[in-house]
Amino acid sequence: METYTIKDIARELGISTSTVSRALRGSYEINAETKRRVMECAERLNYRPNPIALSLKGSASRAIGVILPQIANYFFSQAINGIEAIAYNRGYHVIIFQSQESYEREMANVQQAMSRKVDGLLMSLSSETSDVEHLQEVLDKNVPLVLFDRVSSELNVTKVVADNFGGAFAATEHLIQEGRRRIAHLTIQPWLSITQERLAGYRAALEQNGLEFDENLVRYGTFGPDEVGPMVDELMHLDSPPDAFFTASDRLAVGCLQALRQRDLHIPEDVSLIGFTNLNVAHLLNPALSTVVQPAQEIGQIAAERLIDQIERKHRALPIETVRIPTELVVRSSTRLEAVKL
Amino acid sequence: METYTIKDIARELGISTSTVSRALRGSYEINAETKRRVMECAERLNYRPNPIALSLKGSASRAIGVILPQIANYFFSQAINGIEAIAYNRGYHVIIFQSQESYEREMANVQQAMSRKVDGLLMSLSSETSDVEHLQEVLDKNVPLVLFDRVSSELNVTKVVADNFGGAFAATEHLIQEGRRRIAHLTIQPWLSITQERLAGYRAALEQNGLEFDENLVRYGTFGPDEVGPMVDELMHLDSPPDAFFTASDRLAVGCLQALRQRDLHIPEDVSLIGFTNLNVAHLLNPALSTVVQPAQEIGQIAAERLIDQIERKHRALPIETVRIPTELVVRSSTRLEAVKL
DNA sequence: CACGTTCCCGACATCGTTTGCACAAATTAA
DNA sequence: TTAATTTGTGCAAACGATGTCGGGAACGTG
Missing domain, CATH: 3.40.50.2300 (Response regulator)
Incomplete structure (x- = not known):
């Protein structure tokens, strides 16, 4: 299948390229019969306009x-x-x-x-x-x-964003309702909008529930594959270590889960874990991971x-x-103390 | 920052566009001094060639x-x-x-x-x-x-492909060595190269180990989100149901894991499960999933x-x-019977 | 002094398409 | 019948860059 141009159609029909161009675009000033012939020929040759040429002209590239x-x-x-x-x-x-x-x-x-x-x-x-x-x-x-x-x-x-504030608020409040009091927040670069909004939601939930916001429990970073472990160690050695982790991304949640398990910290008995993620296997993890799901x-x-x-x-x-789109809190066993006790 | 063209440089320097074009490409027929001036001007204006125009001319688009x-x-x-x-x-x-x-x-x-x-x-x-x-x-x-x-x-x-035959062979043989005798293979569309190669590896491993290849244990399909469950039911109701599942894709492995767990089939006690996947959370699943990893x-x-x-x-x-690139068999608890018995 | 080379550079066509303008033919108005 | 309008079409320029010519200047050669 060759690639034909408007010229080929013009030559084939013995008319000018401009006429072909206009006919193809359905211009009102072209004779209906000519249009039909052009259309038929374009169809037959399987003509496709060259987007490069269109772009050069500055028109839409779709x-x-x-x-x-x-x-x-x-x-x-x-x-x-x-x-x-x-x-x-x-x-x-x-x-x-x-x-x-x-x-x-x-x-x-x-x-x-x-x-x-x-x-x-x-x-x-x-x-x-x-x-x-x-x-x-x-x-x-x-x-x-x-x-x-x-x-x-x-x-x-x-x-267009998820309701990061609301999602973080819900996650934090859920942890509080489960009896957690020292909730750590592992998050990404502080200058990102999502970081700030989630942090604000986290903080608001703490404060509305009479808990103090503690800078020491919040960690920012890029968190490469092996950086979450040391961070967890650091947090667990605080005078008053966290009893829950709220993480701000897919990667962080997985990294944190792995780090906690490597350290034999039981989830959720020792610490709860909830992520802000869209992992499609969250329910199949060990333990099943509670998350705030973004649509x-x-x-x-x-x-x-x-x-x-x-x-x-x-x-x-x-x-x-x-546009702010609601998030959904999905509670699974990584934060459900009651279920474990049964 | 405007977007400048070769014309702007030409006008600026009072020379022709062809000269600018050649100077930019370092053509030997351009005076060194002229080249220098063109380069300097291009640098100053932050000139970038327009890839669209280049493409129209038929040259490389990089x-x-x-x-x-x-x-x-x-x-x-x-x-x-x-x-x-x-x-x-x-x-x-x-x-x-x-x-x-x-x-x-x-x-x-x-x-x-x-x-x-x-x-x-x-x-x-x-x-x-x-x-x-x-x-x-x-x-x-x-x-x-x-x-x-x-x-x-x-x-x-x-x-460029993974060693699908070898990977499937290794997975199947591993299951056999773990004592499995009725190994089901859930795979994708039969006309795909990877399907055929994996099936061949699976079959070869069976036959080299004195096991019969049984058509009934092989299922092909597109396996949408809810199609694995019925497939598993069907297989488990055979007169001689499978004691292991070998799945051919990421999605299939996850779907199968989910289906088996929903049916309260214990892995690996009741049935083993091994996937041909690149899931980066395979080790965090419940149970940790054995897989053939493709590089x-x-x-x-x-x-x-x-x-x-x-x-x-x-x-x-x-x-x-x-080019055929070796795969790697990663054994985890979803196929490790001994470890469970300990 | 006439001619051939070499070195730099500019004019022009080209890629495929759109579009403003001109122009011929057909139609209508005066 | 002539002038004005409408209708349909073609010509040519443009988009940004490249490449093929070919030309002018400077130089060397016979």
Whole structure:
């Protein structure tokens, strides 16, 4: 199957390329009969417009770029599925880039996406990103941008996030109701929006339940594969060690579970553990892991919808807002003391 | 930051665009001093060549396309990481597409990748794909193609796969050595290369150990979220039910584990379970899951290397071969009867 | 002094598509 | 009948970069 151009159709029909172009786009000024012949010929040759040429002309590419920290992460891969579902339905292609949690990579990705002329950009910031000038440039070039999950307050754009405050609040309060009093919080880089919101929810739950917020129980970090263990040791050697762990990410929850088990700390007898994760095997872990589940797919869907809305109504500015999607607390045996006692 | 073109530099320096173009590419026919001035100006304006324009001209885009069934799968997300690592080092961008296990989507992805002028294509076939004509067309257009994991014997291209036969053989033999005699094999679509190879390994291990291969113990399917349960019921109601399960994918292993636990079948006392998976939490499951691990990242790396080699030495044809990478058997408690008895 | 080389560089066409403008033919209005 | 309008189509420019020509200047050679 060759790849035909508008010229081939023009030659075949003995008309000019402009006429073909207009006929294909259904322009009103083309004779119905000519249109029909062009359509028929395009059909027959299986003509597909060359997106590269279209992009060069500066018209829509019907592709949206997605830049996110890493794909090997349930939250993000589910979010991508949500994005693709919507995009596909509305006739857009999705081009995925990973920043690998690197600021430099993220900037390169933005450049790449822009120069490949995506119609819009969907992003979740890398953990190294604190400066968002590269995104301001995207906006300056009038390319629609929607942030999700890891967002920046410095950008005046539509954002789609989970109810991080509410989720953290619910998780913490659940631990308190189970009788926990010294709740540690393992979380990621402090400048990220999600970190701050979850921390705030955690703190609010403590304070509303008459517990003191203790800086010492909160740990921030990038937590590579082997860094959670030492952190747990440090916490357990405090004068007043934690009786529960609330972790802020998929990786942290798994790392923490592993570290606790290696140290023969029984869950939930010695310490409870609850994660902020989208692990699809949380219920099969040992012990089954309680989590705050984010509707990752829904977040992706809504973000994609907003973005495409913006792309398609570029003239009339759409309202800029932050969409906050409820999280769900799923209690399993890693925090259920009563169940264990039975 | 504006986006400057070669024209801007030409105007700025009062020379022609062709001269700028050649100077930038270090052509020998340009005066050293002129080159210097052009370079300096390009640097100052932060000039970046427009990849779209380059693609239109038909030159290299320095991007490779990756088309795979789904990202939300440890094997594939790790493979992508391997691919990106190599590609990044060698100066290529990676554009990821998901076929969502759909033949139609896969064809659309190929089209999209081709028309976005990737320099080469890295693919793992969707489970619906049996006809590979769309890939033959890629080859006809002289675009390098490397297949990995799910490959097709009908295409004469470089392939990078795990040692599926060996892995399946090892898993099956391990079960036999643990005293299992009725080993069921839950696997995916029968026409996929990986299915056939694993089945062959399973069968060979049985026969070399004096056990009969029993068609009834092998089940093929797409196994949606709730389809494994009924399958397990069916098998367990055979006159001579299985005493072990060997599953062929991440999803199948998890589904099977869940189904067995729901039915109160104890693992490994009642039945053993071993998967062919890359789950990064296999050791934290209940029970810890024995698996055959594929070196996903390495597969991605090697595939990317081969592809880029082909892209860069397009003239001299590189040898076409199938690279087979050893798998690793990781024994955990889901198959370790002795450990349980202690 | 005439001619051939070599060295630098610019004009122009090209890739596939869209679009503003011109223009011919057909139709309508005066 | 003539002028004005409508309708349908083609020409050419543009998007950003490359590459093929070919030309002017400076130099060497006979």
